[in-house]
Amino acid sequence: MADYPPFAVTADLVVLTVRADELHVLLVRRGVPPYEGRWALPGGFVGIDEDLVDAAVRELTEETGLPQPAGHLEQLGTYGRPSRDPRGRVVTVAWLALLPDLPTPVAGSDAAAADWVPVNRLDRARLAFDHGRILADGLERARAKLEYTALATAFCPPEFTVAQLRAVYETVWDTALDPRNFHRKVTGTPGFVEPAGRSTEGGRGRPARLFRRGPATLLHPPMLRPSART
Amino acid sequence: MADYPPFAVTADLVVLTVRADELHVLLVRRGVPPYEGRWALPGGFVGIDEDLVDAAVRELTEETGLPQPAGHLEQLGTYGRPSRDPRGRVVTVAWLALLPDLPTPVAGSDAAAADWVPVNRLDRARLAFDHGRILADGLERARAKLEYTALATAFCPPEFTVAQLRAVYETVWDTALDPRNFHRKVTGTPGFVEPAGRSTEGGRGRPARLFRRGPATLLHPPMLRPSART
DNA sequence: CTAATAGTGTCTATGAGACAGTATGTG
DNA sequence: CACATACTGTCTCATAGACACTATTAG
Incomplete structure (x- = not known):
């Protein structure tokens, strides 16, 4: 057990809301390489003593600036292609959050350039990392779950x-x-x-x-x- | 990026089959601590250059002894409570596999004591780690997916x-x-x-x-x- | 009054569940 | 033949979809 392959683990969020009759996703503009200047899903590293869901809740509250979101949070899936992050082996646990339209604008302490983006006017292929795929999976999950x-x-x-x-x-x-x-x-x-x-x-x-x-x-x-x- | 918290990542499998009018799950008897002698889900560490799904397929073929299983494999969820493994911080990506009843008995190279166990005559609380919870989630997923x-x-x-x-x-x-x-x-x-x-x-x-x-x-x-x- | 949105009633087609009845094999 | 299992037809009830109709506000 002493020598196992070391991974980094992150929590990334697909945060959806409905505003002005359009479905919006919360994205952040990356300020550092890789993918500098590109849109990305909000997220960050999981602490070594932190539960996975706690990391997701922490990122959500940090990015939205809300103390206790009234919406819904569930695990979406885990993405770990070896080449998905050029910096090293990073496995991300993705979460899906559904929130009511927030009266307060997004002003997280961590994310300077966070914003709501309409999903229908977004080129998913231009998102950082494999976030286009994660967003597509989150949208399909949300659409399916409204049914049942x-x-x-x-x-x-x-x-x-x-x-x-x-x-x-x-x-x-x-x-x-x-x-x-x-x-x-x-x-x-x-x-x-x-x-x-x-x-x-x-x-x-x-x-x-x-x-x-x-x-x-x-x-x-x-x-x-x-x-x-x- | 140089200093991120180091995690171990494993792939664990909930492998289900129907034999003799009972639903069975593939389990292995643990030969080493922790949880020595207890039933556990088959699984193992993900290689540092290995894709997550490749690790799951590898474990599945190793444990069932079949070259290419004809069934179904999908990601079930990721479990990473900090205390779930006493040896350290281990995050496991769990997979759900549905297989036809195998004519060959299970004789994996890796698992000496792998066996099919009827899920209705199994005390899930006695499984190693949090595998009882993972198995419960896998059963519920399988039951729900048969519907639609x-x-x-x-x-x-x-x-x-x-x-x-x-x-x-x-x-x-x-x-x-x-x-x-x-x-x-x-x-x-x-x-x-x-x-x-x-x-x-x-x-x-x-x-x-x-x-x-x-x-x-x-x-x-x-x-x-x-x-x-x- | 008209316009607009909220809410109700009614008809029809479809599918689930119950179950009678028919088809085709073994012993 | 009896018996078992496979398969088909038919009835009834519940619900989705289409849409006429009524209710209640603003201007």
């Missing part, structure tokens, strides 16, 4: 309308959904959302009831995306 | 009957399925299975047609397990 889990509420503030939740689905899936069938489906699935009792004010049209996320994590039956028809 | 993918065929030999495929579902899910509805569902899902043209001989009852796995990887609509009803 209640995770779409992780993109919403504590209280939200059915239309806001529908906008999340439409933005992440890049499709249009029937507002009436969506409403029936969401309110008819036990535990998906719970009425908050209040309503919106001051908008155009009839005021909408506000909801909170419910206790359900899995959706039975799932929410089907139109592209997945039979 | 065609992966059940990975447990089958190249040619199989509908009854054999049904036995896979019943064994992995530990439930009974209606043979008639199952038959209609499987043969009616495009690309799930394809007729091989031949039939079984010598069994009790009417001979069954043989099938091969089809090109489909995802099932639309999914195969629903009875426990997931609404």
Whole structure:
């Protein structure tokens, strides 16, 4: 055990949010080689006595500047091609975070040039390291999980309308959904959302009831995306 | 970059197969401390110039003694609690493998005491390291993926009957399925299975047609397990 | 009033589950 | 023949999708 091959281990984050009807990912501009000046996923080295998930949470709070994010965090996968980092053998554990649109702009202590970038207007091939592949995997994971889990509420503030939740689905899936069938489906699935009792004010049209996320994590039956028809 | 915290990285495998109507996992008996004499998942250190998936394939072929396994291999997750290995900081990338029942007994070069163990008659808490948790995650992943993918065929030999495929579902899910509805569902899902043209001989009852796995990887609509009803 | 958005009701097609009935082998 | 297993047909219920209709606000 004394002589095992020594690896560096990092935690990288695919942080997604929905703002202005576009899906955004949190990226940082690299200030040092390699890939100087290129966009990269936020992340950093795991401490020798630090748990993997703790490193991910630490990076997330550092980069977003939020004390305790209200969203969702899960492990995405581990990437360790020997040539993926020119500096040496670095294995990265990638994490997927889904956050509500943050009222505060991103101003992390660590990342000077962090910013939200719309995923549809981003050339993934130009990201540093293998981060284009990691981002693609994160997007596919997020899109798939909206189908059979209640995770779409992780993109919403504590209280939200059915239309806001529908906008999340439409933005992440890049499709249009029937507002009436969506409403029936969401309110008819036990535990998906719970009425908050209040309503919106001051908008155009009839005021909408506000909801909170419910206790359900899995959706039975799932929410089907139109592209997945039979 | 010169001074990063040094980690050891291992690849551990949850190898599942169906034999004699029971779900089995491949385990090895540890011959050295720590956890000497306890069951553990097969695995080993990743080489400093070795890709992660190559290490998993290498361990799989070493432990099963098969040149090229016909089943399925996917990354399960990465486990890296600082205290998970008393010898030092070891992060393990766990993989899930689904194999057809092997005609050859397990006789790996590396693992003297490798054996197939029925998962339902195994005390997961007595496995070495955090392998009980890894095995639990692997079982849950396998059970979930049978619902919405065609992966059940990975447990089958190249040619199989509908009854054999049904036995896979019943064994992995530990439930009974209606043979008639199952038959209609499987043969009616495009690309799930394809007729091989031949039939079984010598069994009790009417001979069954043989099938091969089809090109489909995802099932639309999914195969629903009875426990997931609404 | 109109425009806009929220929410409900209803019809139809599809698929799951229950299960009768038919086909084709062994002993 | 009886029996076992493979396979098909049919009925019923639940749900997705399409979409008419009603409700409630702003201007």
